[in-house]
Structure formats: structure tokens, C-alpha cells
Amino acid sequence: MRLTILALTIAGATTALTPALADDIDGAIKARQGYYQIVKHNAGALFGMAKGDIDYDATKAKAHASNLEALANMTTSSMWPQGSSKADRPGITRALPVIWSTFPAIKDKHKAFADASATLASSAGDGLDKLRANIGALGASCKGCHETYRSKDF
Secondary structure, three states, rough: OHHHHHHHHHHHHHHHHHHHHHHHHHHHHHHHHHHHHHHHHHHHHHHHHHHOOOOHHHHHHHHHHHHHHHHHOOOOHHHHHOOOOOOOOOOOOEEHHHHHHOOOHHOOOOOHHHHHHHHHHHHHOOHHHHHHHHHHHHHHHHHHHHHHHHOOOO
């Protein structure tokens, strides 16, 4: 009788956790999508200044670059749980399953983003020429991940 009660309790707990785990994965996806929207907002302003689409403003350039540096230094591992790829959640995320099978390699890609962000944080406010000289590394770091780890569509 005790084993039956224990088995039913475990089965009930497992069933009760299943929606919570799904919510955690969907919440993680939403968190990382929000993270990348903030990256896009800050990088977009810097790219716009570098191209001349937005007037260069040293204070704003420094702020956007500093924001990117802070974002690059965030621990985001909780935003990347197993089961949160496009294959697992079609229509919700563009993250390709290869992310989870090549984990050490993606850390190098993130390091390129962190390095480019740090360089920009130290130079973006020092004039348009400095911004333009260093923005390419940021673009390359973004492209490096997008080409391998992100689908073009949902």
C-alpha cells in the first residue's frame, strides 16, 4: 500500500511539474529574446552613427557601448536550457539545435562579442573615427553567431 501511495504521489508530482517546466523553457526563450532586443537597440544606435544614419553623439555612443559591454558580461546560461531550440519550439525561437551540441565553440563566439563590446566601451565616445574603426568587430561577432546558430526564420 505504501508503495502504491508513493508511486501515485511521484506520478502526480511529475504531472504537476510538466507545465511548470514548459513555462520555464518558454520563459527562458522570452528572456533571451528580450536580452537580444536590448543588444539590438544598443548596437543599432552605434551602427547607425557609424554609417551616418544617426548623428554621432559621444555621450550616447559611450552609453550604448557601455550597455553592450554590460550585456556581454551578464551570465545568460539560464536563458539557454535544453529543449529551447527551434526544433523544440517551432514558431517561437530561431535558435538552432547545434547550439547545444557545440557548446564550447559558442563560448568563443560570445567572447568575440565581449571583446568587441569592451573595445567599443573604451573608444566609442572618443569620436566618430574611433567608433568607425572598432564597430566592425562588433558586427563580425554578431554575424559569427547568426550564421551558425540562428535560423533566418521562426
